[in-house]
Structures are given as structure tokens and as C-alpha cells.
Amino acid sequence: MRLKHLALGLAVVTAAPAAAATAQAADGLYVPLFTYRTGPYAGSGIPVSNGLADYLNMLNARDGGIGGVPIIVDECETGYDTKKGVECYDSVKGKNPVIINPFSTGITLQLIPKAAVDKVPILSMAYGLSASADGNLFPWIFNPPDTYWDGAAAFIRHAADVEGGFDKLKGKTIGLVHLDAPYGREPIPLLQALAKDYGFTLKLYPVPGAQMQNQTALWLDVRRDRPDWIYLQGWGAMNPTAIKEAAKIGFPMNRLVGVWWSGSDDDARPAGAAAKGYSSLDINAVGSNFPAIQDIIKYVVDKGKSQVASKDKVGENFYDRGVMMAVLSAEAIRTAQKLTGKKQVTGEDVRRGLESLNITAAGWKALGLEGFAGPIHLSCADHNGHDAVALVQWDGTKWEKQPGMIEPIKDKVLPLIQSAAEDYVKANAGWPKRTEACDKSS
Amino acid sequence: MDILYKIFIDPFVQMGTAPDLLVQTLWDGLVAGVLYALIALGFVLIFKASGVFNFAQGIMVVFAALTLVGLHEHGVPAFVALGLTVLVMLVLAVGVERLMLRPLVNQSSIILFMATFGLTYFLIGAGQIVFGGSPKVMIASDLFLPSGAIEFKGLGGFVSLQKIDIAAVIIASVMVGVLAVFFQRTRIGRALRAVADSHQAALSVGISLEQIWVIVWFAAGVVAIATGILWGARSEVSFALQIIALKALPVLVLGGLTSIPGAIVGGLIIGIGEKLGEFYWGPLLGGGIENWLAYVIALGVLVFRPQGLFGEKIIERI
8 A cells, every 4th residue: 555655656756847847848938048147157157147038038028939939938057067067958858948058168068969869959159169060960059150269260360460461470479378178278279270370389378267366377477478469268257367467467458369258347347447458359249229138128127027236237248148149049949930830849940940040130130139240140061150250349447349350260260170070970989970951041 | 308307407497597587486476375374274263263174264255255345335435344344254253153063062073064064055145145146346445455566677577566465465464473373372372272172171161162163263254354355356256266265275284274383384385386386397287287286285295294284293092
């Protein structure tokens, strides 16, 4: 009798979450958000998470979701810890997520082999594995609008422009100050290849996570080596510390350029005026003067449904970065709805939606985000776009966009991506061949 | 042969050819060392009084710095905010004694150690709820901490001393000195040592365990405020400051958990040693070595003195 009760109890306990998950998926578009609002990297994680969540919640409040189907926004706190991120993935995959944005290169690297098996598309917007831009070998992974290799290449083009041409890079020393983690190490192969091609010396300055706020010795190395340029690929508290230390040793700020993840307002603000001239690559506009962002304020922030600490945080660089992540997710879902004719789409449908994603300048305008970002056009073979990036410069109190856009050095980046993707597949025996058909629009 | 040259000859050649960089490295090491000593002191004070390794010291640094900056953000003048932060740390000390330590009197030290884990997570949660997770800028100028640098030309180059670093060295040295005298030379200091040896014996001679615990936790709280201000001014005030507290571990291994002079000397050895190691030998190993180099230095000492440089040699009857 007791055994029967126990069996019944177990059945109820195991069946209940499954039923709830199925119900959850049927009631809307389940979009889990892997965020980090706590821990050492929260400074970078919070504004992005706010923009991401607020835009999706605004779509729910203003439009009733996407195509009339509500979005189920479900945050899972990773603390920027790969192990916790994988736990988040395992906890949400049974709820039929239509898209996953891991918001960490380390987590993305762990999820790449799982995505094809679980039929969940991974959107690692401007982060993750550069090689995964190859859609033929990584049909489930998307990393628009630029890989880290595009970023590093755009930085080299910028340095060459300032120096007076690529030939002027010969004999120069270029340093990479990077977080000693998969994210920070990602641009190294590209920079090594470009160093060979253009004849500059590459110096690497790794910053272990535990030393994020204690970088004096590293910047003494910089003072000794006297690099002509420094590219900063930092995250969290590493960025403001690096900028302060650079100012401390008198490194010329206009020769310190950060990747787009080293360009938060909170990165430059602690150094204040001393950071004047520091530049960062950027992939989105800064500010809240866009109709869609005004809608976020109207429907979410003013209603007390946002987690932003104050209204003036809306429109900061990383907040808008989060909005951009949300826009790509939402538009992929919308495209999937158009392609399939279904409102309640699945992960497999959204993967097709991502491959057919095409946000033109007019498309951004229609979304209430005119000039917010460059056109984004993905295809079956190209899951990235390798688009031109902007350069923003800190004026002592805020970011100022610099004129013009910087194209990555595509003729150098694309062959490397191709060979790195092939190497990845070779190194992972049994990597599945692409069986997913390409849509006409992709 | 080349590698032997790079290890044994080249660093010393560099020291000779660029003495300005050697002096700069030693200065930066000294600053780091004094700040490590300050963090280690927080651990030592509590360990001496209760025999417990306070895992929460790192989050106390964050909590103190966030309280100070948070109060200032709400319009409280800087020095009033500083005073209120001291008060908050006193309340925390009383709370820890009443709610955590008192029910655990005479429990083994591992129980008390685990209790500090609980305190850590409580403070993380409380700090997150009250202040949020966004980084804040330390109010260094409002507290009249200097900015800018003093540059000395010479030695084949220049040596730059940041005024905030000079202030940090002075403040940390004064604090370490005052606390060392207070706990070594006063009645409370002797009572503290008695409590550390045996709770029951200390109680039997009329020492108030509760009072001693409040005093040391409060002192550790004040140390946390100073640490939070000085480290926060070098970077930002955020939960990442917790990681800095880990730098005290090799210092404690080296200096011994029970010795205030040990914390000071250990801090200086680790600070200067890791900066010299990172600067002159780090590039040979791809850089970023100072984090583990600190432990290597500490382990090197442990081989010869398992109790640390100044730790008490414990002899137990079997």
C-alpha cells in the first residue's frame, strides 16, 4: 500500500513540471533569457539584461507579443558562470524554447554541440565562437552582426587609417589586453594572422578573472613595451580598471580601443575625464530618442515593470545593446511566423527565421529604430553578416559617435573563419552534416 | 641556453638598465602589499578572537563600500555617510554576535566557519536587494582623497606616484599600526588572545565573550570600510570587490592566521613579490602569473615553516 502511494506520489511529482512546461510552451513563445544581475560581472550584465527584457515586455504590452502570440520572458541567472549557464540551459530546454541567447562566450561554446540535438537555435549576438558564422557547418548557431574576428580586424583597419595605411603598420607594436577567458582569447588567432600579414608585433596581456581589479603589474608591462596601439577585450570590472590604469601610466587614450563589450557607460565613467579620448567599437546607436525606446519607457519603465535603477539608464550604450539582442530575437520569430504561416512557432521554425533574417534600413525605421543599427542580412551560408562597425569616443561624460563606419577586413577574416570552422568539425568527430534545407529567402 | 638567460640573467639586466621601472614596480608592489595587509588584518582579527576563518570578510568589504556610496547617492554628505557606514558596521557586528555567534558558543571552529558562509550569502542577498548590482563610482574626492600623480624624473626615465596610492599607504599603515597596538598592548587585546585560546577558560576568568566578539567584528568592519574605499577608488564599487579579498589568502598562509605583524610582513612580501614576478618573469610564461605566483611564494614558505612566518607553532599531545 505504502509502495503504491510512493509510486503515485513520484508520478505526480515528475508529471507536474512536464505538464506545466507543455502548458507554458502552448500558451506563448517561450524565450528564456540567460542573464547575470549578480556577481563580479553584473556591472556589464545588468544594463544588457534590462534592455533585452524590457523590449520583449514592451512588445507584449504594446502588441500583445509577436504576431499576436505573447512572449513568455523567463530569466535565468547565470552569474556569467559557464557551469550555471549550462544548468540554465538544461532547466529550460524541456519547455520548448524558440530561441536561446546564452549571453556568454563560455556558455555558448558549451551549447554549440547541444543545439542541433535539441533543435534550439542559439543567437550569440556579436559574441561566441567566431567560426560558427559558417552556416553550412553550424546551422543552429547565429552570431550577427560581427564576430570577434571582425571586431579585431576593424580595429586594425582603424589603426591603419590613423597611421596612414596598412603598410604603415609594419614595425609597430599592437597590444591585446584581454580577459583570460574564452571570450577574451577569441580574437588572438585573427590578430596573430594579421600581425604576420601586416608586419606588426602582437603583444598579449592576459588579465585573469581574479586580477580584474588589480592590474598595475600588467600596465607596467605596457609601459615597458610601449605598444603603439592597444585593443581592449575586457568585461565587467576589468574594463574600468584597465581604462584607469591606462590613464595612470599616461597611455594615449586615443590609441586605446575597446571591442564593443568594453564600451559600457559604466566602463568609462569611473575614470571620468581621464578616460577622455578612449574609443570603443560599437554595433548599435546610443540614446533613447527612438520611438521604440520611447515605447519601452511608456509601456514598461513608467509602469514599474522594468528593473532599471533609474529612467536615465534607458538609452545607455549597453541598455541599447540589450534592445538590439531582443530585436533580433523578435524579428527572427516574426520571420519564422511568415515563413511557416504558423503563429505558434518552434525552435526549428525560428532557426529558419534567423537564416532569412533581413532587417534593412527601412526595416529598422518601421520598428521605430531608424538608424539604430546597420542593415542585418543573414543567409543559409552566412550566419553573421560581417558588417561595418561604428566607433564611439568617450568625451569625459558620455559616448560620442565618430563619423563614418569601419569595415572589417573581410578578405582576411572570411578565409580564416572557413578554415577554423573546418578545423572545429575535424576536431569533433561525428559532427553532424547539415541536413536542414535552405529556404528560398535565405 | 636562451631560456636560462631569460630566467636568470635578463631580468637583472633589465633592472639595471631601466632602474625607473624597477623603482616603479617596487612602489606598486608596496602599495599592493599594504592593501593586502589591510585585507588580511580583517581576517586575522576575527580569527584571533574566535578561532574562525571569516569567509564573509570579502563581502563585508563590498557591503561597507556600497553602504557608503549608496548613502551618498541618496543625498547624505560624504563624511556623514562615512559615519553612518561605521554605525552600520557596528550594527552588523552586534547582529553577528547576537544571532550567529552566541548560539554557537563552544561549537567547533568548522561550525563557525560554515556560519560565516551563511553570513556571506546573507550579505550578498541583502546588498543586492538594497543597493542593486550595478557598479558605482567611489566618492574619493568627496572624502578629500587626492587625485593625480607626482612624477619624479630620473633613473633613466620617470617614476610616477599616484596621490591616491600615497594616501592609501598612509591610511592603511596608520590603521594597521593603531589596530596592532590596540590588540597587542591593551587589556582588550589580552582578553582577545585569551578568548582565542579557549572560550571556556576566558569565560571562567570573567572575560565577556560577547563584548570581545562585538569589538573584533566591529574592528573588522572598520577595516572593511577602509579596504572598500581604497580598492573602490582604484577601480569601481561593485560585487567584483569580493574577489580582492581572496588576495588575503596567500598573505595569511605566509604570515600566519594569528599574527598581526605576520599580516603586515606577509602582505608586503606577497605584494612586492608578485609584482616583481609578473613584471620581470611573467612575460616568459605568457603573462597573468601574479595570481598563482602569490600562492607559490606562500607555499615556498610553508615548506620550511608550516605555521607561516609568524604563526604560532601548535604542539598537541596525542
